Amino acid sequence: MPKVIAEEGVAPARARDTRLVWLLGPALVAGVAYLDPGNVASNMTAGALFGYLLVWVVIAGNLMAWLVQYLSAKLGIVTGRSLPQLLGDRIHRPWARRAYWLQAEVVAMATDIAEVIGGAVALQLLFGLPLVWGGAITGAVSIALLVFQARRGARAFETVVIGMLLVIAIGFCAGIVVAPPDPAGIAGGLVPRFEGTQSVLLAASILGATIMPHAIYAHSALSRDRFRPAGATGPAMSAARIGSLLRATRWDVTIAMAVAGTVNVVMLLLAASSLAGVPGTDSLEGAYAAIREGIDPVVATLFAVGLLASGLASxxxxxxxxxxxxxxxxxVRVPVVVRRLVTLVPALAILAVGADPTWALVLSQVVLSFGIPFALVPLVWLTARRGVLGVFRNRTLTTVAGAAASVLLIALNGVLLWLVATGG
Structure with missing residues (x-):
């Protein structure tokens, strides 16, 4: 067996390593979850209501997300199993496993709701379609993407999603070129602080939209499926091969988080510089109208196109x-198309009853925030165990950083509950 160095089990580089570009992809696909309509609603609302106050939350969340997504990908590559599979093997009591699945399912459904609502709002802004019809069209396109994935494979699916990622980035970043933010305001937004219960609610929403539990579950599976690791059918991979994949994965995650983090910060800065204090801009529809009237109609159209691509891809x-x-x-293996049809129902119901779509998006991200510890704590625990990852287990510093992120997120959710309960 090749000699493995201590740095998280990374093997020595080899000249015959597969080209880096070919190994990129899973993190970029998972990274789309960091640019879904829930992110748009949370960041735009935070900027419109509180200006630059919560810039630090977006940046801190993105830094934590890098670590989380790398650990998730590493788990899938080294073990050949996804995080849900490993947890299913270790939670022996059926009632406990069902309870864990239930909370994860609620998180996944909250994600589905956010994405369908976002696509519906975008179609209404672009074409004037009723929200329910827009939601149905968004669901239909997502089904077509899933069928495409099943028939053409992971690589083709990655190509389509990454193409949408570029559309999202262009659509949301165009406005910042036309209306640049205030440097002093940005600097002030880097100082950690809150201003009342609503700012804490939005901070939890931003973190829930940034460190998304379903992205943690998905990334381990995407990496497993892409690289056919040791646990998959076929010959086991060598330590050198795993080390090569982990090096490529760090690049993959870095690129994905750089793109997602930049776009998320830009969304908040755009709202803070151009929409703060403008009536009605704490909603996606109001933000679109304000951008159209106050900045440029083309920028507003690009914003709506970015929102649509965000909903469809995510x-x-x-x-x-x-x-x-x-x-x-x-x-239990349920076809993803059948699952998509089932989870489409609550999103369409919310649109049909006339609930405010922007706040439905924001609240869905708060639900995601409360689901983070259930995914993050087991992830850190499993990747730190020699019995799971062997020589590729986390270094102590990595485990400490993951534990600190978990504690911070749990504490924020606790503060949020206390503020809401006391009316603070």
């Missing part, structure tokens, strides 16, 4: 994650 990734959660924890 809804396919969300359905993939939900299917993996059910298969891993309940050992």
């Amino acid at each position: 809804t396919a990734v969300g359905a993939y994650a939900g299917s993996e959660i059910m298969a891993g924890l309940l050992r």
